[in-house]
Amino acid sequence: MRLRDRIRGRPLRREPVKIPEWSEEGERFYVRMLSGEERYALEEWMSTARGPDKKINFLMLMCKLVSLSLVDEQGARCFDDEDVDWLKEQGGCTLIEVFNKAAKLNRMHKDDQEDLVNELRNRHPLPSGSVSPAT
Numbered sequence: 001m002r003l004r005d006r007i008r009g010r011p012l013r014r015e016p017v018k019i020p021e022w023s024e025e026g027e028r029f030y031v032r033m034l035s036g037e038e039r040y041a042l043e044e045w046m047s048t049a050r051g052p053d054k055k056i057n058f059l060m061l062m063c064k065l066v067s068l069s070l071v072d073e074q075g076a077r078c079f080d081d082e083d084v085d086w087l088k089e090q091g092g093c094t095l096i097e098v099f100n101k102a103a104k105l106n107r108m109h110k111d112d113q114e115d116l117v118n119e120l121r122n123r124h125p126l127p128s129g130s131v132s133p134a135t
Contacts, residue, residue, distance in 0.1 A: 011075055014030040019097075032071050033106055039106065045064065062095050065099055066087060066095055067079035067080070068102075069105070
């Protein structure tokens with residue numbers, strides 16, 4: 001069997017993610033790998049969304065990746081592109097947890113991750129004595 005025949009129609013890889021703040025009993029969510037088209041569009045947005053200081057709006061990136069990668073048990077996206085703006089109002093810890101899992105699964109470039117983590121830390125420094133979140 002040819003490679004194209006083996007992979008055509010195969011679902012994108014996904015991993016379970018626990019989101020107690022958003023889940024009803026028994027409900028399961030997953031983060032999935034972005035399609036090539038979605039990944040390109042996200043990276044294109046990242047390259048054009050940088051401000052004059054060359055920094056990306058981390059909150060918008062976080063919400064965009066969450067909206068693109070979070071799916072239900074059937075593989076349907078949980079959020080539409082239009083949901084990105086109101087996702088910003090959701091719990092920060094929840095968004096960061098889902099974002100981190102999605103970024104890892106989607107193998108976001110280490111340099112991009114470091115830039116984003118540093119930007120997040122600069123904008124929202126942890127109180128003295130706090131434990132730094134895993135990156």
